[in-house]
Amino acid sequence: QKEVEQDPGPLSVPEGAIVSLNCTYSNSAFQYFMWYRQYSRKGPELLMYTYSSGNKEDGRFTAQVDKSSKYISLFIRDSQPSDSATYLCAMISSGGSNYKLTFGKGTLLTVNP
Amino acid sequence: GAVVSQHPSWVICKSGTSVKIECRSLDFQATTMFWYRQFPKQSLMLMATSNEGSKATYEQGVEKDKFLINHASLTLSTLTVTSAHPEDSSFYICSARTGHEQFFGPGTRLTVL
Numbered sequence: 001q002k003e004v005e006q007d008p009g010p011l012s013v014p015e016g017a018i019v020s021l022n023c024t025y026s027n028s029a030f031q032y033f034m035w036y037r038q039y040s041r042k043g044p045e046l047l048m049y050t051y052s053s054g055n056k057e058d059g060r061f062t063a064q065v066d067k068s069s070k071y072i073s074l075f076i077r078d079s080q081p082s083d084s085a086t087y088l089c090a091m092i093s094s095g096g097s098n099y100k101l102t103f104g105k106g107t108l109l110t111v112n113p
Numbered sequence: 114g115a116v117v118s119q120h121p122s123w124v125i126c127k128s129g130t131s132v133k134i135e136c137r138s139l140d141f142q143a144t145t146m147f148w149y150r151q152f153p154k155q156s157l158m159l160m161a162t163s164n165e166g167s168k169a170t171y172e173q174g175v176e177k178d179k180f181l182i183n184h185a186s187l188t189l190s191t192l193t194v195t196s197a198h199p200e201d202s203s204f205y206i207c208s209a210r211t212g213h214e215q216f217f218g219p220g221t222r223l224t225v226l
Contacts, residue, residue, distance in 0.1 A: 032213045043119075043206045043217035044157070051213070088156070092213055099145070101215055105156050 003027045006089055006104025015113050019076040023089035023104045026070065030102070032092040033065050035074045037085045038106070044088055048074065079111045115141045117209050119218035126197055127226055134192045134221045136207030142187035143209035148180070151204045151220075163190055197225045 006023045013019055021035075032051045036044035048063035050056045050072075056063045064073040072091075076083055089104040116139040126132050136146060145164050149157040161182050163169035169182035179201075181193040190209075194201055206220040 034214075036217070041204070041220070041222065043117075043208075043220040046214065046216055049214055090215075092215075094213060099210070101147075101159075103156055 004089065004091060004102050004104045007107055008105050010108040010110060012110045012112060013079055015079060015081060015111055017079050017111070019074075019079050019083070019109060019111075021074040021076075021087050021089070021107050021109070023072050023091075024070055025072075025091055027091070027093060027102075028070075029093035030091040031094060033063070033072050034090040034092070035061075035063055036088040036090060036103075037083075038088060039085045047087075081111050081113045084110045115139075115209070115211060115214070115216045117207065117216045117218040119207055119221050121221060122219060123222040123224075125224045125226065128198050129196055132194045132197055132223060134194075134205055134207070134223075136190045136192070136209070136218055138188045138209040138211075138216070141209070141211045143190075143211055144187075145210040146184055146190040147208040147210070147215070148182060148190075148192050149206045149208065151206060157206060160192075194223065197223070199225045201225050 004025045035048040037047050038044040050063050053065050053067045060077045062075040086106040086108050088106045118137045120135045148160045151157050160175045161169045161171045163182050163184040165184050165187050171177045184190045202225045204220050207218045
């Protein structure tokens, strides 16, 4: 079983739709959870960063973490064509010098005008 | 958010030459810097981790003599691809860590002819 599982999609939605992106994980040592957005031929851009169970909202984006179920989500409201990108979940396990960032495979999202 | 820059953004070189890529954290001091490579439609693959003033730690399968990493300061790391060959053509992305957040550069596209 991989440490982080993410459906690669592709996911295609109409403009204005609510998008739900999800990852599951198996490593209980993961303490910090991120979502990155990567446009084609660009480096990943940090969108959301959380470290506790619950919801965190930033504009049209909401990150949700459920540590008991080992499940994280990113919701995008009122999706726009400019949201078309690959979304990567990422998780950090950190203890002393043992810092490690683990990515999901990424979900390719297309928002159609 | 914190900004990480890379230079150059793209480079074309002849087989057998060496190429240096610079990575800078512009508005923060990075505890650690990372180098990734990414092939088309694939996820990021960690190549090496470096801390300022110490030798880089390379991932399994990455040749340390081919991919030289120098972490001269808390804001600058360089990756030198020595004696580059066409199979080294890829998208190289650096990343810098501060606390439990990791920020990525825009990437450097290397094409070896």
